[in-house]
Structures are given as C-alpha cells and as structure tokens.
Amino acid sequence: MAEIVIKGVAKSFGAFQALHSIDLAVADREFMVLLGPSGCGKTTLLRIVAGLETPSAGEVWIGGRRVDRLPPRERGIAMVFQNYAVFPHLTVFENIAFGLRMQRLPRETIRERVRRTAALMHIEQLLDRYSGQLSGGQRQRVAVARALAMEPDVILMDEPLSNLDALLRLEMRAELKGVLEASETTTVYVTHDQVEAMSLADRIAVMNEGRIVQVSTPVDIYRNPAARFVGSFIGNPPMNFITASRAGPGEWDVAGLRLTGPEAGERLEFAVRPEDLEVGPGGFQAAVRVVEPLGPHTLVTAEVGGRLFRAVLDSDLAVGPGDELSLLPKADRVRWFDAETGEAV
Amino acid sequence: MRRSGARRAAGARNDAPRAVVGSGPAGRFLFGASVVLLCVWVLVPIYLLLVNALSSPQEVTGFPKRFVPSFDFGSIRFFASFAGVAQALWNSIAVAALTMVMSLGLGAPAGYALSRFEFPGKEWFRMIVVMTRAFPLPLLALPLAIFFIRTGLDDTALGLAVVHTVLAIPFATLITFSLFSGVPLELEEAAWTLGCTRWQAFRKVVLPLVLPGIAASAVFAFIVSWNEVFAAAVLTVQNRTLPAFLVQSLNVSPLHLKFAGGAALVVPALVFIFAVRRYLFAMWGIASR
Numbered sequence: 083m084a085e086i087v088i089k090g091v092a093k094s095f096g097a098f099q100a101l102h103s104i105d106l107a108v109a110d111r112e113f114m115v116l117l118g119p120s121g122c123g124k125t126t127l128l129r130i131v132a133g134l135e136t137p138s139a140g141e142v143w144i145g146g147r148r149v150d151r152l153p154p155r156e157r158g159i160a161m162v163f164q165n166y167a168v169f170p171h172l173t174v175f176e177n178i179a180f181g182l183r184m185q186r187l188p189r190e191t192i193r194e195r196v197r198r199t200a201a202l203m204h205i206e207q208l209l210d211r212y213s214g215q216l217s218g219g220q221r222q223r224v225a226v227a228r229a230l231a232m233e234p235d236v237i238l239m240d241e242p243l244s245n246l247d248a249l250l251r252l253e254m255r256a257e258l259k260g261v262l263e264a265s266e267t268t269t270v271y272v273t274h275d276q277v278e279a280m281s282l283a284d285r286i287a288v289m290n291e292g293r294i295v296q297v298s299t300p301v302d303i304y305r306n307p308a309a310r311f312v313g314s315f316i317g318n319p320p321m322n323f324i325t326a327s328r329a330g331p332g333e334w335d336v337a338g339l340r341l342t343g344p345e346a347g348e349r350l351e352f353a354v355r356p357e358d359l360e361v362g363p364g365g366f367q368a369a370v371r372v373v374e375p376l377g378p379h380t381l382v383t384a385e386v387g388g389r390l391f392r393a394v395l396d397s398d399l400a401v402g403p404g405d406e407l408s409l410l411p412k413a414d415r416v417r418w419f420d421a422e423t424g425e426a427v
Numbered sequence: 428m429r430r431s432g433a434r435r436a437a438g439a440r441n442d443a444p445r446a447v448v449g450s451g452p453a454g455r456f457l458f459g460a461s462v463v464l465l466c467v468w469v470l471v472p473i474y475l476l477l478v479n480a481l482s483s484p485q486e487v488t489g490f491p492k493r494f495v496p497s498f499d500f501g502s503i504r505f506f507a508s509f510a511g512v513a514q515a516l517w518n519s520i521a522v523a524a525l526t527m528v529m530s531l532g533l534g535a536p537a538g539y540a541l542s543r544f545e546f547p548g549k550e551w552f553r554m555i556v557v558m559t560r561a562f563p564l565p566l567l568a569l570p571l572a573i574f575f576i577r578t579g580l581d582d583t584a585l586g587l588a589v590v591h592t593v594l595a596i597p598f599a600t601l602i603t604f605s606l607f608s609g610v611p612l613e614l615e616e617a618a619w620t621l622g623c624t625r626w627q628a629f630r631k632v633v634l635p636l637v638l639p640g641i642a643a644s645a646v647f648a649f650i651v652s653w654n655e656v657f658a659a660a661v662l663t664v665q666n667r668t669l670p671a672f673l674v675q676s677l678n679v680s681p682l683h684l685k686f687a688g689g690a691a692l693v694v695p696a697l698v699f700i701f702a703v704r705r706y707l708f709a710m711w712g713i714a715s716r
C-alpha cells in the first residue's frame with residue numbers, strides 16, 4: 083500500500099541528459115505504464131525508483147518515505163527484469179524463496195508463500211527445476227512469482243513481455259493484469275509497446291526524449307493527445323496530420339477543405355485518426371494508392387494534398403488503387419496541434 | 428577444378444571468412460601439416476620423457492630404444508628417495524599454494540572491478556596488467572635478490588611466492604574478469620531488490636556461479652608457480668622448489684633421475700591444465716565448449 087511521488091528527478095550520464103526534471107505521482111494500487119520509444123528515459127526512470135540508479139537531482143518518495151538515497155532493499159519494492167534474471171544456480175522454489183529467506187521469515191511461511199505464488203502463476207509443477215530447464219515463458223512466470231512472493235508495496239516491471247513471442251505475450255498480458263489487480267500493489271510498468279500499455283494501464287505516462295509528455299488514462303491519451311508526438315506514437319496506423327493555413331477567424335484551410343478550428347494560432351496542424359474518417363460528400367479529395375483488406379475493416383492509403391493519409395474504412399467498400407474518394411473527418415474527432423511547438427491547441 | 432572455381436567466385440561475393448580446410452588442396456595440405464607439426468612439437472618431448480621415466484635405469488642409458496616403456500618404476504623410486512627431493516616437493520607445494528591464495532586474493536577483486544565498474548584508465552589498466560609479463564625476470568632478479576636479503580625474505584617460501592604472485596596476477600585478473608563478465612549484472616540487481624546488500628548479492632548469487640571458474644584460475648596460478656624456475660633458482664638457496672632443485676642437481680645426477688624429475692614436474696601441470704582448459708580459453712574471449 084504505497085503511492086509513489088517523483089519530484090523533479092533528473093539524470094545525466096556524462097554530457098547526455100537522460101531525464102529532464104520529471105514530476106510524476108502514482109496513486110496507491112494504481113497501474114502506471116511508462117510508455118515511449120527506446121532511449122526516451124523510461125527505463126532510467128524506473129531504475130531510479132528501484133534504486134539501481136541514482137538521480138542527479140530530485141526526490142523519490144514511496145509511501146510517504148523519501149527513498150532516493152536508500153539502497154533497493156530498503157525501498158519496499160520488487161522488480162521484474164526484461165531478461166527475467168532468474169538465478170541459474172537455484173531451483174524455481176529457491177528462486178521464489180530467495181527474497182523471503184533474506185527477510186528471515188519462518189520456514190513454514192516461506193513454503194506456504196512460495197506454493198501460493200507458484201499456484202497463482204501456474205508453475206507448481208516446475209518448483210524443482212532449474213532455470214536452464216525452463217522455457218522463456220516459464221522463466222517469466224518465475225520472475226513474476228518471485229516478485230509477488232515478496233508482497234511488496236510496489237512492483238516495478240521493465241519490459242517484462244518483450245522477450246516473449248507474440249502469442250505468449252498476449253496470454254501473459256491478460257494474466258499479468260488479473261494477477262496484479264488481485265495483488266493490490268502499486269505497479270510501474272515500462273514498455274515501448276503501445277498495445278501493451280493501453281491494455282494494462284490505469285494511467286499511461288507517455289515519455290519522449292527524457293520528458294513526460296502526457297499522463298492520462300489510455301482512452302484519453304488515444305482520443306486527446308496532448309502533443310503531436312503522442313498522436314503519432316500511439317495508434318496503429320498512426321494519426322494523420324496535414325498542415326492547415328489560416329483562412330479567417332476560426333476558419334482553416336486544410337488541403338482545399340475549409341474547416342472550423344481554434345481561434346488562436348498562426349500555423350496549425352490538422353489531425354485525425356484513420357478510423358475517424360468516413361466516405362461521404364464534401365470531404366478531402368483523396369487519390370487511393372494502396373488498399374489492404376484486413377477482414378473487419380479495410381485500410382486505405384490515399385494521397386491528400388500531397389501527403390499520405392490512412393483511413394480505416396468498411397470492408398464492404400468497393401475501392402481500388404487509382405480511385406478517387408471523398409474522405410470526411412468526424413467533426414468531434416478532429417484535433418489541432420501548433421505547427422511550431424507540436425502542442426495541442 | 429570447376430567446383431573450386433565456382434566456390435571461389437561465391438567466396439568473392441559473400442564476405443564470410445572461409446575455413447582454411449575449404450580453400451583447395453594446397454590450403455588443406457598446409458593446414459594438415461601445421462596440425463601435425465604442432466602436435467609433434469608438443470607431444471614428442473612429453474612422449475620421450477614418459478617413456479624414459481617409466482624405464483629401468485639400464486634401459487635409459489642402453490641401446491636400442493623401445494617405443495613402449497617397460498613400466499619399470501626403478502627410476503621413479505630412485506628419484507623419490509633421492510636426498511632433498513621430498514623437501515623440494517614440499518617447498519614447491521607450499522610456494523604454489525601461497526601463490527594461488529595471494530594471486531586470487533588480489534586478482535579476483537581486480538577482475539570484479541574491471542567487469543562491473545567504469546573508471547578512468549580502465550582500458551590502460553587492462554593493458555598494463557598484461558604488460559607486467561613483458562618485464563624480463565632476469566632484469567629484476569638481482570635487485571630483487573638484494574632487496575629480499577635486506578628484508579629477510581630471501582630463501583623463504585613467502586618471498587618466492589610474492590614473486591610468483593606477480594607472475595600469476597595477470598592471468599588471475601583476466602580469467603576472473605571474463606568469469607564475472609559472464610554473470611549478467613541483472614542477476615546482481617535482482618538480488619539487491621530482493622533484499623541483499625552488495626556483499627550478500629555477491630556471495631549468494633555471483634560467487635556460486637563463478638566458483639568453478641575461480642577454482643580453475645586457482646589451479647592455473649598453482650601451475651605458474653609450480654613451473655617457474657628462474658626466480659626460484661635465484662631467490663632460494665636451502666629451501667629450493669622442485670624445478671630449482673633439479674636445475675641445481677642436473678649436472679651431478681644420472682640421466683634416469685633427470686627424466687624422472689622432469690616427469691614429476693610435467694605430469695601434474697599437464698593434468699591440471701587439461702582439467703581447467705575451458706576456462707583458460709575463456710580468458711582470451713574464445714567461445715568455450
């Protein structure tokens with residue numbers, strides 16, 4: 083039971099500024115996902131919370147206790163590593179019991195807790211094996227069980243699913259969500275996989291170049307990106323952008339289409355998600371380039387005003403390369419970004 | 428001819444290095460000849476040594492020679508009961524054991540530091556560690572002897588072990604460096620998050636994983652000392668190690684004694700090195716197994 087407060091945390095490696103003054107609060111029992119492209123600093127931030135990295139500036143508080151100068155073992159955390167870090171010289175049982183033995187818990191308690199967490203992760207039949215005799219997915223389960231057995235206030239996960247194959251990842255994702263919800267711990271989870279982030283998180287903190295760009299619920303981040311970066315990073319296929327020029331007060335010219343937009347600003351970018359476009363009169367004139375039928379819907383790549391535009395359309399639509407379409411954006415789904423700063427307007 | 432031509436053309440297209448044996452008859456001959464030469468170079472002296480050590484004193488000096496030894500232990504028995512041999516053997520073991528302990532005690536922490544920490548001059552340090560072997564011992568022998576006599580270290584097992592430690596440390600450092608590098612840092616970090624101090628994590632996670640390699644590196648340090656003759660001959664007078672003792676008594680001893688003494692030196696070294704060969708390869712970054 084602990085909330086995490088990160089105040090003004092910065093980290094530099096020599097001349098390289100990995101994190102610029104990060105502020106973030108994670109509520110008790112919340113599932114917070116740090117999402118961003120590789121090199122954005124998300125893992126560094128996680129390691130600072132874990133105590134495996136020392137911040138250059140700022141404070142970290144866990145459960146009302148300042149921990150940024152404490153070693154990892156005194157922070158009440160448990161961590162799951164990307165490569166699982168299952169001890170190869172110990173059996174699965176001893177791996178899960180490792181942290182409990184360090185706490186000098188009674189033998190019976192240890193045995194009981196190992197059995198319980200092993201059952202939770204469905205690895206009871208593997209307790210006598212060594213890590214070399216396990217598959218990647220099984221090692222992953224051992225790593226999670228080892229963290230859960232500690233009954234920590236906070237569980238930190240560093241891309242725990244990224245080394246699993248696609249099918250296993252899907253299965254483990256659902257299982258992790260269930261297990262962590264039931265465990266009632268605060269979770270900070272690092273990933274570069276937006277689908278993983280969307281499906282697991284209570285809230286997502288989107289990071290880019292050592293800064294937090296937006297912190298919000300998955301749907302809000304998807305619908306209302308705070309910056310152009312968030313819009314383009316989250317969503318597959320990504321958001322469509324077109325430069326808009328001012329046509330009058332609150333009127334914008336977007337690839338030959340006159341749209342009502344914000345009052346302020348000189349140069350803006352118009353943005354709309356591919357699934358928020360429909361075929362209808364009075365829309366963008368789009369020259370179809372590629373048509374990809376995906377089953378539930380069809381992905382159409384078309385040229386609008388010299389830019390490539392993607393639209394997710396009904397799969398019954400008869401359309402082929404070279405056709406002309408009129409793509410109409412849903413008015414309430416249109417977003418505007420400042421062309422200079424990339425911030426939402 | 429056509430096949431080798433086609434293979435050459437394929438080789439020119441893709442950049443992957445070709446095996447020597449796959450480079451035509453000339454290359455194959457060169458490869459085979461080199462292998463044979465190296466084997467002969469190493470194995471023939473050992474063979475002669477063993478044949479003669481296992482023959483009776485009469486056979487050693489007699490003619491014609493036999494290819495298979497008669498397994499007469501007369502020479503060995505004579506050697507073992509030769510005055511001073513037992514004492515020299517004991518000295519050798521004492522010095523080698525001290526060398527083993529000291530070189531690992533100093534080399535293993537250095538290896539750990541090299542593999543786990545970034546510090547200025549790290550690459551230089553690695554280089555200089557190896558460079559100590561480039562220092563010719565004869566150059567150091569006289570000043571060392573004088574210094575040892577002044578400090579009272581001369582003619583003692585400890586004094587000789589200090590010199591042997593200097594010789595063995597580069598290997599101890601490099602072997603342990605590669606051993607520690609083979610243990611992912613994540614394992615240590617996991618141990619820290621599970622409640623370990625740095626030392627506990629080392630003892631409970633890193634040490635068990637590197638222990639076989641540490642043992643191998645200890646054996647290697649033992650062998651370095653066991654085989655060393657120059658410093659042993661210069662720095663000891665009464666308490667000679669086996670190699671120094673043999674050098675000293677070489678001129679005055681019969682042929683079969685020399686062979687028996689040689690075998691007594693070579694065999695343990697060979698057996699030990701063979702047992703730890705995997706880790707010695709690892710020292711040079713060659714994939715083991």
